[in-house]
Amino acid sequence: MKGLSCGTSRIVGCRFSIYPMADNFVDIIIGALKEVDTSKVWMKTDDVSTCVRGRSEHVFDVTKAIFTHAAKTGVHVVFNGTFSIGCPGDSEGDTYMSESDERLNEEASRVEKVEVATQFALYPLNNPDYMQVIADQVGVAADHGTFTKGVHYASRLDGDVHDVFQSLEEAFVNASKTDDRSHVTMTAAVSANSPSTKDN
Amino acid sequence: MKGLSCGTSRIVGCRFSIYPMADNFVDIIIGALKEVDTSKVWMKTDDVSTCVRGRSEHVFDVTKAIFTHAAKTGVHVVFNGTFSIGCPGDSEGDTYMSESDERLNEEASRVEKVEVATQFALYPLNNPDYMQVIADQVGVAADHGTFTKGVHYASRLDGDVHDVFQSLEEAFVNASKTDDRSHVTMTAAVSANSPSTKDN
Numbered sequence: 001m002k003g004l005s006c007g008t009s010r011i012v013g014c015r016f017s018i019y020p021m022a023d024n025f026v027d028i029i030i031g032a033l034k035e036v037d038t039s040k041v042w043m044k045t046d047d048v049s050t051c052v053r054g055r056s057e058h059v060f061d062v063t064k065a066i067f068t069h070a071a072k073t074g075v076h077v078v079f080n081g082t083f084s085i086g087c088p089g090d091s092e093g094d095t096y097m098s099e100s101d102e103r104l105n106e107e108a109s110r111v112e113k114v115e116v117a118t119q120f121a122l123y124p125l126n127n128p129d130y131m132q133v134i135a136d137q138v139g140v141a142a143d144h145g146t147f148t149k150g151v152h153y154a155s156r157l158d159g160d161v162h163d164v165f166q167s168l169e170e171a172f173v174n175a176s177k178t179d180d181r182s183h184v185t186m187t188a189a190v191s192a193n194s195p196s197t198k199d200n
Numbered sequence: 201m202k203g204l205s206c207g208t209s210r211i212v213g214c215r216f217s218i219y220p221m222a223d224n225f226v227d228i229i230i231g232a233l234k235e236v237d238t239s240k241v242w243m244k245t246d247d248v249s250t251c252v253r254g255r256s257e258h259v260f261d262v263t264k265a266i267f268t269h270a271a272k273t274g275v276h277v278v279f280n281g282t283f284s285i286g287c288p289g290d291s292e293g294d295t296y297m298s299e300s301d302e303r304l305n306e307e308a309s310r311v312e313k314v315e316v317a318t319q320f321a322l323y324p325l326n327n328p329d330y331m332q333v334i335a336d337q338v339g340v341a342a343d344h345g346t347f348t349k350g351v352h353y354a355s356r357l358d359g360d361v362h363d364v365f366q367s368l369e370e371a372f373v374n375a376s377k378t379d380d381r382s383h384v385t386m387t388a389a390v391s392a393n394s395p396s397t398k399d400n
Binding site: 013015017019020021022023025026044046047048049051053076078080082084087088089090117118119121123124125126127128130131151152153154156185187189191194195196197198 | 213215217219220221222223225226244246247248249251253276278280282284287288289290317318319321323324325326327328330331351352353354356385387389391394395396397398
């Protein structure tokens with residue numbers, strides 16, 4: 001996963017929520033957070049969502065780790081969030097951009113095996129070629145073997161949580177490199193342990 | 201809420217999930233669905249999300265109704281979805297565009313009182329003026345009295361579920377009218393009955 005950071009060191013953010021479908025959802029979320037080192041990202045949680053911001057690799061490292069540790073409980077847990085880069089209104093938190101690219105949570109996340117079903121959508125803003133950018137990155141996921149099909153308004157990925165997050169990260173970072181100041185967002189709903197029949 | 205449909209009768213879709221943070225989440229979702237008349241929209245549910253498509257007013261009517269009936273249980277429930285119009289790849293389901301504009305669920309939804317906290321973001325694609333389109337529609341929510349503050353990558357709305365969904369619908373429909381073939385998406389996370397301290 002080296003070389004996936006943005007060459008221009010532009011700040012990446014993700015506003016997301018973890019939804020454990022269980023009475024003890026608070027314990028599951030707090031338990032997952034305790035296992036994750038968030039020292040390389042700016043982070044703020046409110047009553048609706050959590051926002052993490054910093055270098056691309058740490059934003060993906062932290063979001064994957066929080067989700068993975070929540071999902072390993074076996075409870076039906078969903079990660080639902082939007083990644084963003086290049087938002088003209090974004091400015092704070094730049095101090096975190098000087099962190100090294102070593103991922104603090106990958107080792108502990110990697111030992112967990114969680115099968116996930118994911119729907120994601122890329123939104124390259126202010127780009128007349130945006131449909132091609134999207135198609136190219138769905139192609140990247142297809143090359144990874146995680147892409148399973150297109151659905152209305154989204155593309156579906158299935159597989160191990162690590163493979164799926166790698167596809168999400170590469171699609172997002174590649175799309176963000178289409179020009180120096182591109183503004184790109186990406187929504188992702190990542191579901192584990194659903195009792196519903198898998199639809200792929 | 202008359203006059204909020206798109207003049208060009210363009211198909212609107214929403215891919216969303218309802219997340220009840222409770223052991224009996226399946227019962228809550230199925231119970232809510234049973235109370236909602238979905239006959240005016242194309243609808244498909246898979247193991248990750250549900251997609252509804254049709255006239256704008258019915259997409260908002262159905263999504264608000266499903267969420268409201270789930271939230272009235274008192275359980276912490278979140279609606280998280282993306283509304284879309286003008287996607288160049290969208291084509292099916294046009295038969296639903298000939299439905300009348302009478303909302304089938306508004307009467308039953310309206311009697312329910314649910315306080316919600318919401319974060320939403322508009323993404324006008326392929327539009328150099330997109331930041332102004334977003335600012336204008338946040339202004340509409342401010343005029344409604346639902347806008348409470350901006351947060352990183354989103355705007356926050358608080359209040360009664362009906363007021364908040366009205367702001368979401370107007371923001372989305374207004375943004376979609378910026379030109380005849382505009383492609384606009386809007387993410388929304390709508391939370392009810394959270395045990396967390398309200399942050400506004």
